[in-house]
Every structure is written in structure tokens, then in C-alpha cells.
Amino acid sequence: MARQTGLGKKVFAVLVCAAFVIGGADDAFAAKKKKKTKKRKSPARAAVQKTPAYNPRYAALVIDLDTGKVLHEDRADELRYPASLTKMMTLYLTFEALREGRIRMGTDLPVSYEAASQPQTNLSLEPGDEISVRDAIDGLIIRSANDASVVIAEKLAGSEEEFAEEMTRKARELGMSRTTFRNANGLPNPTQRTTAYDMATLGKALKRDFPEYFPMFKKSEFYFNGVKYSSHNRVTRFYPGADGIKTGFIGASGFNLVTTASREGHNLIGVVLGGPSGSWRDSRMMALLNQQFAKLKAGGDDNVAYTASDKQPKVVALRQAEVKPLSTQLSGPEEEQVKPLAETARAGWVVQLGVFEEQKAAMQAISRARIIAGLELHGASVDVQKSGKSREGVHRARLKHLTAQEAKAACQKLWRRGASCFAAPDAS
Numbered sequence: 001m002a003r004q005t006g007l008g009k010k011v012f013a014v015l016v017c018a019a020f021v022i023g024g025a026d027d028a029f030a031a032k033k034k035k036k037t038k039k040r041k042s043p044a045r046a047a048v049q050k051t052p053a054y055n056p057r058y059a060a061l062v063i064d065l066d067t068g069k070v071l072h073e074d075r076a077d078e079l080r081y082p083a084s085l086t087k088m089m090t091l092y093l094t095f096e097a098l099r100e101g102r103i104r105m106g107t108d109l110p111v112s113y114e115a116a117s118q119p120q121t122n123l124s125l126e127p128g129d130e131i132s133v134r135d136a137i138d139g140l141i142i143r144s145a146n147d148a149s150v151v152i153a154e155k156l157a158g159s160e161e162e163f164a165e166e167m168t169r170k171a172r173e174l175g176m177s178r179t180t181f182r183n184a185n186g187l188p189n190p191t192q193r194t195t196a197y198d199m200a201t202l203g204k205a206l207k208r209d210f211p212e213y214f215p216m217f218k219k220s221e222f223y224f225n226g227v228k229y230s231s232h233n234r235v236t237r238f239y240p241g242a243d244g245i246k247t248g249f250i251g252a253s254g255f256n257l258v259t260t261a262s263r264e265g266h267n268l269i270g271v272v273l274g275g276p277s278g279s280w281r282d283s284r285m286m287a288l289l290n291q292q293f294a295k296l297k298a299g300g301d302d303n304v305a306y307t308a309s310d311k312q313p314k315v316v317a318l319r320q321a322e323v324k325p326l327s328t329q330l331s332g333p334e335e336e337q338v339k340p341l342a343e344t345a346r347a348g349w350v351v352q353l354g355v356f357e358e359q360k361a362a363m364q365a366i367s368r369a370r371i372i373a374g375l376e377l378h379g380a381s382v383d384v385q386k387s388g389k390s391r392e393g394v395h396r397a398r399l400k401h402l403t404a405q406e407a408k409a410a411c412q413k414l415w416r417r418g419a420s421c422f423a424a425p426d427a428s
Helices: 006-022 083-100 133-143 146-157 160-174 196-209 214-218 234-238 278-297 341-345 359-377 404-416
Strands: 059-064 070-074 108-110 130-132 221-224 227-230 242-250 254-263 266-275 349-356 381-387 394-402 422-425
Touching: 059 196, 059 278, 070 278, 083 133, 083 146, 083 160, 083 196, 083 242, 083 254, 108 146, 130 133, 133 146, 133 214, 133 221, 133 227, 146 160, 160 196, 196 214, 196 242, 196 254, 196 266, 214 242, 234 242, 234 254, 234 278, 254 278, 266 278, 349 359, 349 404, 359 381, 359 394, 359 404, 394 404, 404 422
Parallel strands: none
Antiparallel strands: 059 070, 059 266, 108 130, 221 227, 242 254, 254 266, 349 394, 349 422, 381 394
């Protein structure tokens, strides 16, 4: 084997760190599978799996959709990171807008600088592009596209921040009492939290409220701009009776999954959060569903003594006038109060990444910076300005609306990776 050079080791280290920091692209971007010498079991035969060893990120839940009975739970009311399960709420609000006639499947949605700068997984959208609502929905379900999520958010609410508030407001109306959304795609944010119970509530609401759109969760592939995208939701694709719905992954969350399935007249929804790998998560979900379907076939479980609604505080749908600002209404992880989005948006520092001849190169620099810097740049706004007297000009790549601490911390991370960065108060 050829000896690895010092430069090769550095490049490898950068790639590993980037994948760990950004996570939230979903399973396809999480990691390549390790090669196995033994034959892989068929998903349909994954009937038995031992109870997992203690994992602080793990949580699981299985509910009978017909009766509301909780058939299995493990830390289901503890706070976790939703990762790309967040897109389930983005889709709920999209389906609601379709039903109300505010958008149509054929409506073309403009792609902003902010949307185009979202890291993998994405559809490689560029500023000025357009994408139809149908393609955006397919992109969220099949590709788990972060850029398409922001496109939808900006169309429906004007900005991703405003959309996140709408998402959380809808969560409260649905009875998701412990969920806080901070973005439309599930990329890392320490104050974006949920529980297995809340994710089950959302999955149930999607299937119940939008029977005309829910079959879209069963699609396994679609074409966009000449590229074929295939679903990495292996449980929906291969588990007998599965009809939805969503996977998710960021480094902080582990591997998440919500699945609905029907068998012999019984309808279940399962949630697995915090799996150590995608294959483990999938096997765990199938094992839990198999166990509960078998019990139901045998006549039920006498130990089940409560319904999902018994475990959740009673929530009354809020009228618009009754909704308080998120700074007072919501709390973050471990019930600590978090900074309101509006306050974050007023932060007055900027990070400049360089000047580029092509707009595409400027956007790539922004996307790379977000991967490396992670949370420090997550709430920043994209600012690509063209300057110069020539027709071509140059493009300045900046990220705005940061605090001084965020801007300086981001530059330190970028400098360590050999990237250009300058932090300063925004004078524009």
C-alpha cells in the first residue's frame, strides 16, 4: 500500500471533521457503509433484536394508530434533536398551503442566496434557479434536501426564521408540547429539540390530515435536472406494510426514523431516535414493529394500560391573537430559556470569506464555511455582493447577522482549516 503523505492526512482529517460537524444532511451524507464479509439479512426477516445497551441519545416509541395505545416506549418523553425529521413539519405546512390554495404543485419557487448556500444533502440549487413545489416536496422526502426546505420556508413565510415560528406554533396546535423548531431542514441548532412522543404526534397528523398527499412518502426515487435521486429510507422501501415516512441524522442526534406501517388490519407508528448507525436504527425499527404486530395478532398485550394522549399534557389550539412571542412562549434544551430569533437577527457582526470572480465560487465558499464552522454560522444570513466596474465584476462572499463571539469563533475554526476569514462589525 502506498504511504499516505502529510497533505493526504490533512485532507482526510478535514473531511472527517466536516462530516461530523454538519451531520444533518441525513443518511446519504452521514457515512459510507463499512464492507461486510457476512451475508446481509433481509429487512423483512429482521424479527428479533436485543434491547440496546444504554445510549443517552436513544429513545423509542410504538403506538397503535387505531386505538392510540402505547405499545412500547423507552425514554419517549425525553428531549432529543430531531435532525431531518424537522422536514416533516415543513411538509405539513406545505400540504396545508396546497389545500388552502396558497400554492399549487406546479408553482415555481425562486431560489435565494440563503437557500442555495445550504450544505449537503441538497439538490445543488443555485441562486436565481426555480423549482416547482412538486419537485421541492420530492426533494424533501426522497433526497432530504436542505436547500429545497429553505426555498419552501421563504415562499410560505418570507424567511426561514418566520417559518420556524410558524412551525412551532403549528406544533403547539397539534399537541407537540415539548418541540421547538428553529429552522426548516433540521441542520444543527442547540435549541431545536423534540421528543419521540412529539414526532409520533406529527407523523400521525400527516397521515390523518393529508390522505391525498401522504402517499408521496412512499416514493423511492425522482428525477430533477437530469439527475436521478433514490430514497435512503430503507424501512419504507423494504419493510412489508410500511408506507412512510422520514429519516434524519446529525452528529448530535444520531440516526432517527419515523415509520408508519399496516399489517392484517392493524396500523402502527414507530419512532426510533439516536441510533448509532443507519443500519442499526433500521433493524431496531423493524424489530419493534414486528414484535408489536405479533402481539396484536396474538390478541394484544394486557400490560398496555394507557394511550398516547394520557402521556401528553392537554394542549388547546391557539388563536393568532393568543400566540405569545417565542422568547416567552418556548424553552430550549433542559427547559432553559433561549434567545428569541428576532434578537439573533439583529446581531451586527459579519464574516467575510473572500472575493471571487464567479458567483458560484462565492456560494461554494459559504457552503464550505458553514460545514467547517458548524453552529457558529448556522443562524447567519448569506450576503453575496457583486462589485467592480467591469461587466463581469467580482463577488464578495459574506455571512451577516452574527454576534461578535460567533464571528470570531467561526474565523478561528476556518483559520485552523486553512480557509480565509475576516470578522468585523457590519458597516453596510
